[in-house]
Amino acid sequence: MSVGQSAHSAMGTPDDPSASFVESGPPRLPLDVDGTGASDARVAPAQTLGARPRQLPIAPRAEPSRRHLPLAEATRPVDLRWQPIYAVWETTLRCDLACRHCGSRAGRSRPDELTTAEALDLVAQMADLGVREVTVIGGEAYLREDWTEIIRAIRARGMTCTMTTGGRGLDEARVAAAKEAGLQSVSVSVDGLEATHDMLRGVSGSYRSAMDAIANLRAARIPVACNTQIGRQSLHEIEALFDRLVAAGIHSWQIQLTVAMGRAADEPALLLEPWQVLEVMPMVARCHEKAQAAKVRIWPGNNIGYFGPYESLLRGGLPRGHMASCGAGRSTLGIEANGDLKGCPSLPTADYVAGNIRDASLRDIWERGAAMRFTRDRTVEDLWGYCRDCYYADTCRAGCSWTSHVLFGRPGNNPFCHHRALELLREGKRERLVKVAPASGAPFDHGLFEIVVEGWPADEMARAQAVAESGQGFITSPDHPPPLGPGQGTQMGA
Numbered sequence: 316m317s318v319g320q321s322a323h324s325a326m327g328t329p330d331d332p333s334a335s336f337v338e339s340g341p342p343r344l345p346l347d348v349d350g351t352g353a354s355d356a357r358v359a360p361a362q363t364l365g366a367r368p369r370q371l372p373i374a375p376r377a378e379p380s381r382r383h384l385p386l387a388e389a390t391r392p393v394d395l396r397w398q399p400i401y402a403v404w405e406t407t408l409r410c411d412l413a414c415r416h417c418g419s420r421a422g423r424s425r426p427d428e429l430t431t432a433e434a435l436d437l438v439a440q441m442a443d444l445g446v447r448e449v450t451v452i453g454g455e456a457y458l459r460e461d462w463t464e465i466i467r468a469i470r471a472r473g474m475t476c477t478m479t480t481g482g483r484g485l486d487e488a489r490v491a492a493a494k495e496a497g498l499q500s501v502s503v504s505v506d507g508l509e510a511t512h513d514m515l516r517g518v519s520g521s522y523r524s525a526m527d528a529i530a531n532l533r534a535a536r537i538p539v540a541c542n543t544q545i546g547r548q549s550l551h552e553i554e555a556l557f558d559r560l561v562a563a564g565i566h567s568w569q570i571q572l573t574v575a576m577g578r579a580a581d582e583p584a585l586l587l588e589p590w591q592v593l594e595v596m597p598m599v600a601r602c603h604e605k606a607q608a609a610k611v612r613i614w615p616g617n618n619i620g621y622f623g624p625y626e627s628l629l630r631g632g633l634p635r636g637h638m639a640s641c642g643a644g645r646s647t648l649g650i651e652a653n654g655d656l657k658g659c660p661s662l663p664t665a666d667y668v669a670g671n672i673r674d675a676s677l678r679d680i681w682e683r684g685a686a687m688r689f690t691r692d693r694t695v696e697d698l699w700g701y702c703r704d705c706y707y708a709d710t711c712r713a714g715c716s717w718t719s720h721v722l723f724g725r726p727g728n729n730p731f732c733h734h735r736a737l738e739l740l741r742e743g744k745r746e747r748l749v750k751v752a753p754a755s756g757a758p759f760d761h762g763l764f765e766i767v768v769e770g771w772p773a774d775e776m777a778r779a780q781a782v783a784e785s786g787q788g789f790i791t792s793p794d795h796p797p798p799l800g801p802g803q804g805t806q807m808g809a
């Protein structure tokens with residue numbers, strides 16, 4: 316399962332209400348969003364993206380949670396069949412990075428984040444409900460003063476505790492504190508080689524600090540994984556990046572596609588086109604071969620797939636040997652820092668918050684919250700578009716609900732699918748996305764896109780067929796990324 320596109324941070328980020336974008340001039344990033352006074356450390360965006368949107372709300376003030384959402388009167392047998400095994404917990408929205416693709420638009424704390432007492436009570440409720448592993452994220456989890464207290468409580472209740480981080484402030488002292496508290500594994504986000512990573516993360520030096528964090532964790536003997544998003548700017552350097560991560564000593568690598576949520580929805584130039592899964596999947600398979608030799612485990616995120624020729628290579632070790640349908644609200648729980656509960660941490664807040672822990676128990680919200688139930692009740696009849704008539708529809712149920720919903724405002728049709736792209740290639744067609752409505756600017760928001768089905772240009776189709784047959788190379792080149800459709804360049808924030 317993926318942990319969404321939350322930014323991760325460190326170094327102390329005050330809730331600086333003055334953080335804002337300059338209105339004109341050369342590309343510059345938010346003023347002193349981390350409170351270090353280091354506004355000159357920000358990096359210029361890559362040429363392919365152009366200037367960052369002037370009014371992009373890098374750290375908007377999150378709205379307070381919606382309270383007292385209704386719960387169903389009764390628990391049904393199907394609700395008892397599922398139990399949250401894995402919880403991903405945004406313990407704070409506070410962050411010291413400024414990631415252009417951050418799904419939660421992290422930066423400032425939410426106005427109503429859980430107190431320590433409330434957080435510790437939630438830990439107990441998770442343990443009682445059967446959660447086995449909790450991953451703390453942010454923002455940046457270690458920017459909460461009580462972060463080690465939370466880790467210690469999770470461990471004391473017998474649950475595995477892991478963390479996902481951008482690593483900017485994961486210095487020796489913080490690592491030592493995490494080790495002492497019992498943190499068992501840390502996944503550091505690294506999204507490309509140095510220049511690309513720094514551009515995407517919005518802070519010069521963030522690649523170096525991420526690699527330093529990996530070294531600090533290894534020195535403290537905390538197992539280290541990495542997670543990487545694959546987007547338009549990073550696609551061609553992912554294999555070289557993987558080599559560096561292997562050399563740095565990671566035990567696992569989770570990859571996912573950059574998804575059109577939050578700030579990424581403001582800049583579609585960050586996103587791959589759906590047909591580019593034809594070059595992503597063979598590239599992932601090539602990395603898999605290297606990973607086996609290096610004894611590094613690859614975890615393809617739930618938006619990497621599905622059911623193409625590499626499915627058993629990448630997911631053969633799963634119980635069914637292939638992708639199953641979305642686990643939101645069945646095996647997975649997502650928690651926002653204010654106690655809002657969702658079936659998956661990546662899902663949009665507006666449509667998927669099932670209740671708030673201040674209003675009802677975790678068990679009640681898990682069993683009776685309407686938005687927690689959608690995958691328990693989903694059938695093929697809920698799918699639409701290409702997915703509705705797909706051979707794999709009943710097993711796959713359109714793959715990742717998050718990826719589909721943030722594109723179209725509802726789940727059930729996922730164009731980022733290898734099987735689908737291959738079938739379309741056989742017909743000489745491909746799909747691309749056109750943005751038709753902006754995101755609102757709130758954490759975990761999304762815009763709206765439409766699918767355009769088009770014929771392949773002859774030269775690109777020949778390359779696509781060659782990549783599909785050989786598993787080698789790319790269709791695009793780093794110097795010639797796919798052109799953006801009308802309105803698809805850098806977008807102004809809402």
Ligand code: SF4
Binds near residue numbers: 702705706
């Ligand atoms: S087309 Fe849709 S239902 Fe079929 S495999 Fe792809 S994502 Fe799953």
Ligand code: SF4
Binds near residue numbers: 618662717718
């Ligand atoms: S929406 Fe479903 S498939 Fe997608 S990341 Fe969340 S749990 Fe996984």
